[in-house]
Amino acid sequence: MNPRGEGRGSRGRGGAAGFEPTQGAATIYAVAQRAGVSTATVSRALGGSSKVADRTREAVLTAARELNYVPDGAARALAGRRTHALGLVLPHIDGPYYAALLVGFEMAASELGLSVVISLAGPETDPQRAVRTLASNVDGIAFMARSAVEDALIEELAARRPVVTAARGRLPGRDALYAENPRAAADLTAHLLEAGKRRVGFVGRPEPDSDIGARYQGYLAALAGAEVEAGPLFAVDPVEEAGEDVVRELLAAGLDVDALVCGNDQLALAVMRALQDGGVDVPGQVAVVGWDDVHAARFVRPGLTTVAQPVEELGALAARRLAALVDGGAPVEEPVVLDSQIVHRSSCGCAHPGTGEELPSPEREESR
Amino acid sequence: MNPRGEGRGSRGRGGAAGFEPTQGAATIYAVAQRAGVSTATVSRALGGSSKVADRTREAVLTAARELNYVPDGAARALAGRRTHALGLVLPHIDGPYYAALLVGFEMAASELGLSVVISLAGPETDPQRAVRTLASNVDGIAFMARSAVEDALIEELAARRPVVTAARGRLPGRDALYAENPRAAADLTAHLLEAGKRRVGFVGRPEPDSDIGARYQGYLAALAGAEVEAGPLFAVDPVEEAGEDVVRELLAAGLDVDALVCGNDQLALAVMRALQDGGVDVPGQVAVVGWDDVHAARFVRPGLTTVAQPVEELGALAARRLAALVDGGAPVEEPVVLDSQIVHRSSCGCAHPGTGEELPSPEREESR
DNA sequence: CCGAGGGGTGCAACCGCTTACATGTGCCTG
DNA sequence: CAGGCACATGTAAGCGGTTGCACCCCTCGG
Incomplete structure (x- = not known):
């Protein structure tokens, strides 16, 4: 005996308010x-x-x-105790990095029949509230990069929902994914040395447990391995202005470096431009390298040598891992580390230039 | 008489499967x-x-x-007939454009206490399915830009859910938002003429009702207004390779233009680089301008003169409009058109260079 | 002193699904 | 030929909220 007769037993709400909800949708x-x-x-x-x-x-x-x-999604979620949605927490997006992360995540989720709810945890919004609400709307949450969410909050949520982190300081016992950093950094630094550079500085604040921190370690290791003294460290924020400041300082001090490893491309691009504006030849006098392979890296002159990370894949993996956890999979003890790849262009001043154009960013590959 | 006694009347499911759902969450x-x-x-x-x-x-x-x-989100949605979520359909994200759209949308939504569910309607995925599912999970949907979703499908969904479109060919009767195009295009073209250019070509396929189409119209209008004959039209896809092809063709034909208005920055950057690689002086011999003010536009030499659109604001407006519709607001007859702004750098070859650095992209403003 | 009026609460019926358990049916076995 | 079993389906109890309506109690006005 069907609880409702023929017509749906609607509680005839006749107000002028609202778009007629779920109007006529078949049940x-x-x-x-x-x-x-x-x-x-x-x-x-x-x-x-x-x-x-x-x-x-x-x-x-x-x-x-x-x-x-x-x-109906809500009904399905309520009865089945599964929202079939994954939450994605990102810092305030800018640059291609987070966009790629998002794309990878979304595509993988959608392949699994899951939708994705995003939440931008910028410092301006109240991450506590936003993330807690998110938690009650999804089956699991991925925290990406340095989103302004404290570890404690993540742990709190992790008690009720599967959680993964990506490109972010890892939390003990939680699944984590990131792109390889120290080795690529070491290779990149070694590459600079091979090109004859000897006074290699580092630009970026190497916070422990951060991407840039790991890169700094790799840089240091390569230098140590080659028994070359480390150049100056400019521990600045990874933003453009900071790059300009560094160059100003450098120029004022008489330019005692012949290469700069920058924590990311934003920094590298700013540094390179400022150097050029200051009449410095790049890479002749000072080589510059960065990280992320942003779009602009291919368009500047000289082309920026940088490190491409499989960002889209990182996002996809995060989604898949999260889905596995939701399905009852066990957390993976070891973090997943994806290989980064150096993209050789000309700003490193090495022998074999190659504009790098023939090497599309790896994350583009699965885009077509 | 509470339907459940003291302890929650759980149907003791003891399987080994799944992360214990909504474990201990207070009801x-x-x-x-x-x-x-x-x-x-x-x-x-x-x-x-x-x-x-x-x-x-x-x-x-x-x-x-x-x-x-x-x-619990699901329960709330089911009982209240409101998911408190907005859907956002984007084409496969790349470039800062969609990212900015997304950011604006998300921030506005989150201010309204709504979450956002995204769906990437790339050609590779099945947009039909994805979007239909999306519709059953949100209160309203925003279709952004040329997402691979046919108008008919949008209309179908619009019958049951509020819908808005942004930066996309508008659908009669549906709310639409976009950035101003023809006027900015005319201004930009006029600017080129002022700089002494006389043979101004257009690069990009001007499909009717598309952004690029509108830009083309503005370009044509400016030329007509100045009684200057329109230069050649290169109706190519807005992708890099196409830009290179155009230049190859141009070079082969003896370079019969002294300025090129490009449909977007991707095209403009590719064109500019190809020209330079071909030994052409930009902007001396050929000026190049584009659209979108992508990040790279500030880093190339010469700096790319381009048009900045209030993309983030566009996204925010879309979210707010959608929310209003969900709350029973009436559709707005007239589309909302936001002003674009020309960002003068050096690639246009005008008198007053100004690197444009002092003009951050307008959409950045509300980011801080 | 009694009835009307009204604000504050509780009751209980859903919302549209999922799923444990009951039921029914047909076939095989003892 | 009865009992057992396996499979396909139906029955109905929730899932965790929202909300129309009834009710209670207190304040006033007549």
């Missing part, structure tokens, strides 16, 4: 009726691969198609 | 009990500003805080 009852089965059978036929006779399934599918039926 | 029942009131009162105290005595409200808020209560 599972409609499908059941049309297919001549119970709602339970419809649910099973459409979703769970449980035992449903082929004939029946067919009938249900047909009815569903004819009615253009799409199950 | 409205718990809050009600702790505050010594009914769940109806809790609901009203927390949400609806309906009549609740101050003392009672206080008690409820306290209890809620103590239990760290956050209402």
Whole structure:
């Protein structure tokens, strides 16, 4: 005995307010009726691969198609205790880096039939509230990069929902993913030395446990390995103005470096431009390298040698890992580390130039 | 008589499967009990500003805080017929343009207490399915730019959910928002003429009703107004390689232009670089201008003169408009058009250079 | 002193699904 | 031929909120 008779037992709300909600959308009852089965059978036929006779399934599918039926997300989530949505927490997006992370995440999630709810945890918004709300709307949450969310909050949420972190200081016991840093940094630094540079400085604040910190370590290691004394460290924020400041300082001090490893491309581009504006030849007098392979890196002269990270893949992996956790998978003890790749252009001053144009950013590959 | 006794009447599911769902999360029942009131009162105290005595409200808020209560999204959505989420359909993101759109949208939504569910409607995924699913998970949907979603599908969804479009061919009767194009294009073209250019070509496929189409119209209008004959039109896709092809063709044909208006910066940057690689002086021999003010535009030499659109604001407006529709607002007959702004750098070859550095992209402004 | 008026609460019926458990049916076995 | 079993389906109890309506109690006015 169907709880509602023929017509849906709507509590006739006649107010002038609101877009008529879920207007006319077919419900599972409609499908059941049309297919001549119970709602339970419809649910099973459409979703769970449980035992449903082929004939029946067919009938249900047909009815569903004819009615253009799409199950209501909220109802499904409530009854099934699964929202089929993944949360993604990012810092305030800018630059291609986060965009790529997002793209990878979304595509992987969508392949798994999951939707993604994003939350920009900038310092200006209240991350506490936003993230807590997010938690009650998704099955699991990925925290990306240095989003302004404290570890304690993540831990709190982790108690009730699966959680992964990506490109972010890892939390003990939680799944973590990031791109390889120290080795690429070492290679890059060594590359500079091979090109004859001897006074190699570092630009960027190497906070412990951060990407830039790891890069700094690699840089140091390469220098130590080659028994070359480390150049000056400019521990500045990874923003453009900071890059300009560094160059000003450098110029004033008589330019005692012949190469600069920058924590990211934003810094590298700013540094390079400021140097050039100051009449310094790049890479002749000072080589400059960075990280991220931003779009602009291919357009500046000389082309910026930089490190491309498989960002999109990182995002995709995060989504897949999260989905696995939601499905009851066990956390992976070891963090997943993806290989970075140096993109040789000309700003490093090495022998084999190669504009780098023939090397599209790796993350582009799966875009087509 | 509470439907569940003391302990929550869980249907003891003991399987090994899945992360224990909503483990221990406080429910409205718990809050009600702790505050010594009914769940109806809790609901009203927390949400609806309906009549609740101050003392009672206080008690409820306290209890809620103590239990760290956050209402379950699914239940709230189901009962309230409001998901409190907005859907955002974007084409496959790349470049800062979509990222900015997204950021604006998300920030505005979050200010309104709404979450945002994104869907990347790239050609590779099945937009039909994805978007239909999205529709059953949100209160309204914003379609941004040329996402691979057909107008018919949008119309179908618009019948059951509020819909807005942004930076996209507008649909009759639906709310639409975009940045001003023809006038900025005309101004830009006029600017080129002022700089003494006389043979001004256009690069980009001017499809009717598209951004680039509108820009082309403005370009044409300016030329006509100045009684200057229009230069060649290179109707190519807005991608890098196309820009290179154009230049190759141009070079082969003896370079019969002294300025090129490009449909977007990607094209402009590619064109400019190819020209320079071909030994052409920019802007001396050929001036180049574009659209979007991408990050790289500030770093290339000469700095790219381009048009900055208030993209983040566009996104924010879309979110707010959508929210208004969801709340029962009437669609706005006239599309909302935001002003674009020309960013003068050096690639246009005009008198007053100004590197443009002192003019941060307008969309950055509200980021801080 | 009694009835009307009204603000504050509680009751309970949903919202549209999922799913444990009951039921029914047909076939195989003892 | 009865009992057992396996499979396909139906029944109905929730999932955790929201909200129309009834009710209670207190304040006033007549």
